[in-house]
Amino acid sequence: MPNPQEGARRVQRAKAAGRGAHVPREIPVGFYAALTIVAVLGIAAIGYSRYEVNHPVSATSSQSPPRVGQTWYTALGIEVCGHFEPVLAKGSGAASGMTALGNGVVKVAPKTPAETGAAATLVHFLDAAGVRVSTSSVVLPGHASIDVASVCGQRPVEVRTATWASLLATRPTIHAGTTGVRMLSGEVVAVAVVTKGATIAQPPTAANLANV
Template sequence: MSLVAVVALGAVLIFVSRNDRAVAEAPILGDHWHAAVGIYMCGDFVPNPNDAKQDVSGIHSHGDGLMHIHPFGTRYTGEGANLAAFADTVGMEIEDDRLKLASGEELSNGDDCGGRPGQVQVKVWESNADQQGRLLEGGFADYAPQDGSMFTIAFVPEGTDIPRPPSAGNAPTDV
């Protein structure tokens, strides 16, 4: 193989890998995304989360039922624009088996929820057109919503139908 062919092949591979990586890293610095969010506790939505401290990540809420995603640093781009960053800003903690709300209320899998054992669950809808949604199997803190998606953090008995957040479809379309 000639040197020119090797160099050309190398250049093509670098271009392709950079394109793939750029797509995988969204949201990037300068993006301004929104995802609808609700917290559903034993059959009722609780008040929308609001920032509990200074936002250092660019992943926050204004109490409007939306997770605002406009990363302030590369640590919070791509998969770093996740539920853990959001929870930290709004004063919550979320693990696969435990949920602590900004109010201080803490619930763990097996705690009472309307006379039945409840469990932490997260249901995700990829867009307003997604009528079915899907339950995350775990890794709740690592969930990184996409622009226009929606999710409900729930503490409910297994098998409970988890509704979309009340703010579904309220994300601005002009940013």
């Protein structure tokens, strides 16, 4: 049988040995490094948030092309049932950042941030140039109002806009009306009053785009 006294002596020796041993403590470097990184990121986030508050970016930011100081060109023609009307006179739309060059090409050069990016639209230019297009008439500055019925007959018509990404593009994108169409660099645009399903061709003056 085990000797109880011997067992007690062993327990006492073990306790004494434990009190005399020195176990070095490890410094939790990873833990403190993580705390430092979190603190730095938090300070950076607060600083960036304050910058955003003090420097808000508007919806028509000059960071979105076309920007103020940037210039590009778009070909534009207006068709009424297969007949392209005269090109807009040079200087048409000059009050805006988009100006007709008198050869079927429009210079797009925003003057203010309000004309940059998505705000550089076909409607914006037509309004500035005094152009009015509807299913009953077409008004071009310097010309008599065009009666659509006299050109298209009594057939029902609609206003559509065809856009080609470039002079070499063969298949246009068709838009209902003129709203939502942007004036993009190197693009060809045809505003047309035509019968439903009629094919819309590129304006004959679109080739002038290659000269600018």
